[in-house]
Amino acid sequence: TQLLEQSPQFLSIQEGENLTVYCNSSSVFSSLQWYRQEPGEGPVLLVTVVTGGEVKKLKRLTFQFGDARKDSSLHITAAQPGDTGLYLCAGNSNSGYALNFGKGTSLLVTP
Amino acid sequence: SAVISQKPSRDICQRGTSLTIQCQVDSQVTMMFWYRQQPGQSLTLIATANQGSEATYESGFVIDKFPISRPNLTFSTLTVSNMSPEDSSIYLCSVPGTKKTYNEQFFGPGTRLTVL
Known part of the structure; x- marks a missing residue:
């Protein structure tokens, strides 16, 4: 199993602050995905990064894939209460299409 | 993206x-994939369900405990058998994206199970 370690596990910040969440592994992934999960809902795909060094932006969210394709980061600028949720990184397992998930970062943004 | 529904939403x-x-x-x-998300934990894959063949189970999960049906290309069931409190979890199904983005998955809203 290819393990994905996420940090920090919990993050509580005030509206307007910036934050970065990390997803690290000793294994190489063909791609990594970031999902956000809100209470009572299933995870919702935010982005997929495929190329080493790739940077993708989704409004105030910036995603980066490491050059060696072993790690990824998610940076949120000027966080808002609507960003609150569980952020999960995931990569393809050796068995093909199924995903291995990190343990997630639980983010709370207070007004 | 696919629209996925699950029943029940909780029990x-x-x-x-x-x-x-x-x-x-x-x-x-x-x-189709079935995942388990135990309280405060991330998602763990239970099994992959292909239409017309037996489901493929991940290490630690067995068919007797989690039998799966896949009668057609739009539907699947997961049974949690002989439940114990340790089975209290959110159970999620998911499907892959289109061929070009086959490594992405779309999830149902989950079924929140509490076992007393």
Whole structure:
């Protein structure tokens, strides 16, 4: 199993602050995905990064894939209460299409 | 992206009973996945369900405990058998994206199971 370690596990910040969440592994992934999960809902795909060094932006969210394709980061600028949720990184397992998930970062943004 | 629904959305069950969870997709898909998310934990893959063949189970999960049906390309069920409190979790089904983005998955809203 290819393990994905996420940090920090919990993050509580005030509206307007910036934050970065990390997803690290000793294994190489063909791609990594970031999902956000809100209470009572299933995870919702935010982005997929495929190329080493790739940077993708989704409004105030910036995603980066490491050059060696072993790690990824998610940076949120000027966080808002609507960003609150569980952020999960995931990569393809050796068995093909199924995903291995990190343990997630639980983010709370207070007004 | 596919639209996925699950039934029931939540249930409270007694120890020793079984619960069958349904997953319906609005389009035909070859593969469907079943995950478990224990309280405060991330998602763990239980099995991959292909239409017309036996499900493939991940290490630590067995067919007797989690039998899966896949009668057609838009529907699957997962049964949690002989439940114990340790089975209290959110159970999620998912499907892959289109061929070009086959490594992405779309999830149902989950079934929150509490076993007393």
